[in-house]
Amino acid sequence: MATLNLDRVWINRLDTGEAVAAQSWDRSQSYEKDGEVRTYAGGRQRAISAEGERGTFAFTLRKLPLSAVELLRSWKGLAVQVRDHRGQRWTGVYFTVTPLEPLVPPGPGPYWYDVALTLRTVTAVEGV
Template sequence: MATLHLKAVWINLMSSGEYVAAPSADRKRDLSAEGEVRTYGAGRRRAITSIGRRNTMAFTLRRLTSAQVQRLEQWIGLEVMYRDYRGQRFVGVYFELSYREYKTEVDRYDISLTLTETTWVDGPVELAPLPGEIVVT
């Protein structure tokens, strides 16, 4: 029986499917909810939360070429899909890149970024008919 060992992170541009794949390091995931504690009459305190959760993933892509770095620069602010060898997958956006150059290899870089998850639908979306629209089934 063959065994497949994947050791990379894939970043795919959602609009076209283009990708950058590279080994990763320093991966850190944070999951949080928006909320606060408010004080009301007679000193009662209540938790107030918003629907939804915030998921961020900070990581470093290792040993990228100049072409891969340029591709990531073009994708700043665009939706990308994150996938890794653990089976984690989510769609998000990043707004900045941090660079680390290799002194001995002119065309190699480590790029650090923080990806923030956005809401997306996996699969076909069924749209409700517009008012006055005739639906034929």
């Protein structure tokens, strides 16, 4: 039997399937629902909420070459699917790419960047 070990975050464009994968750290999730509390006659208060949920998934990719940073920059605003090392999946878009240079430059060889992204989730229909 084959075993799959997930040890990185995968970002795939939904339209072409192109992928960027790297180890990550600093992952956080946030989910919100639009709503408010309204006051009615007699001082009664009721919660009013909108349908749906707004979600974000923020993470930092580790040790990417400049070519991968440029590729991620070209994907801003395009629908992507993100999977983490636990097999969790998010579909969404990101609008900001923040490359971070390492504190200590490497020796000879390629120069690596850490890249911070915040994915805003969107509704995606799966299936045929």
